[in-house]
Amino acid sequence: MDLRSIECFLRVAETLHFARAAEELHLSQPALSQRIRTLEREIGVVLLERNRRGVRLTAAGAAFLDPATAALARGAQAADAARRAARGLQGRLRLGFTVIASYTTLPHAVQTFRGVCPEVVVDLVEINSPAVEEALDRGTLDLGILHPPLERPHLRTRELPGEPLVLAVPAGHRLAEQPAITFADLRGEALLAAPRRIGPTLFDGLVRRFREAGGEPRIVQEATPMTTLAGLVAAGAGVGFVTRGIARATRPGVVFRPVREAPAVPMAAAWAPPGLSPAGARFLEILTAGPASES
Structure with a gap:
């Protein structure tokens, strides 16, 4: 049974008058009567009795009244939920990101998104860039913040601002007091990467930068993620x-210095085809707007 027919029954049951109910429903009286008859045939009982003196509910109609009212309300709620989900205002967003991404404007964007879309449940997963790609491919993430180029070129991406690199050196190191460092200055240094x-x-x-500087x-040690690397530098x-x-997340015993011609870490948002979910699209709008536009 469709919600419109239930609405028609409820309006007639309220007014006990077909002509008045039809006017309120913006239907012709024959069209209203046809909807009621179709509803009664579908249920298999007579809901309304009509005679010259007016209209009255049958026992079956009286029993149908409260459940029909609840069904109409639930149908309206379901329709509203569907519309809100289609606009990205309700549902779930599964967001994967790298450690590096967690030190960008991403946390602020998540906070803003939760304020704008409080009915969207946000699941946050911190993993490395290849794992983000794999999860997007498997369908266990809706949106990922990672580092291109991608190993899976079929994933769709939007470029984000890159993250500049700086050099972490132990406090007291010969380079700690040097305001500007070159790759030539790093020849022979024990490097963590x-x-x-x-x-x-x-x-x-x-x-390539080291080789261009002649070395x-x-x-001396591989380290990941970068937060762990900074801890090893402190040691x-x-x-x-x-x-x-x-x-910016200062660590005791570590000094950070710029290095001339140091590359930046590329950043991008990625999702699987055919397209980004409505909640994901709304989040990406907030993320790319930047903190100044979100406040």
């Missing part, structure tokens, strides 16, 4: 590159 498989483009870019990087294991966002 993420494994190439985690970010081949960034890794190769750093190696090779002396990688005196060497120097290493972290993003400017991670550097």
Whole structure:
């Protein structure tokens, strides 16, 4: 049975007058009568008795009244929920992101999104960039914030501002008081770096900068994520590159210095085809608007 027919029955039951109910429903009286007859045939009982003296509910109609009222209300709620979900205002958003992304404007965007769309449940998953791609491919994430280029080129992406790299050095290190550092200054230094498989483009870019400066990087230990790398720097294991966002989260015993011509970590939002979910699209709008536009 359709909700419109239930609404017609309820209006007649309220007014006990077909002509008045038809006017309120913006229907012709024959069309209203046809809807009631169709509803009665579907249920298999007579709901309304009509005679010259007027209209009255049958026993079956009286029993049908409260459940029909509840069904109409639930139908309206369901329709509203569907419309809100289609606008990205209700539902669930499964968001995956890297450690580096968690030190960008992403947390602020999540906070803003939760304020704008309180009925959307946000699931947050912190994993590395290849794992974000895999999860998007499997359909276990709706949106990912990761580092291109992607291993899965069929995923759709939107470029985000890159994260500049700075050098983390132990306090008291010879470079700690140097305001500007070059790659030539780093020749022979014990270097901590993420494994190439985690970010081949960034890794190769750093190696290229070292070679252009006339040397090779002396990688003494692989470390990931960058927050762990910063901890190893504090312990005196060497120097290493972290993003400017991670550097803002100050760590005792570590000094952060800019390095001339240091590459930036590329950032992008990614999702699986055929398209981004409504909640994901709304979140991406907030993320790309930036903190100044969101406040």
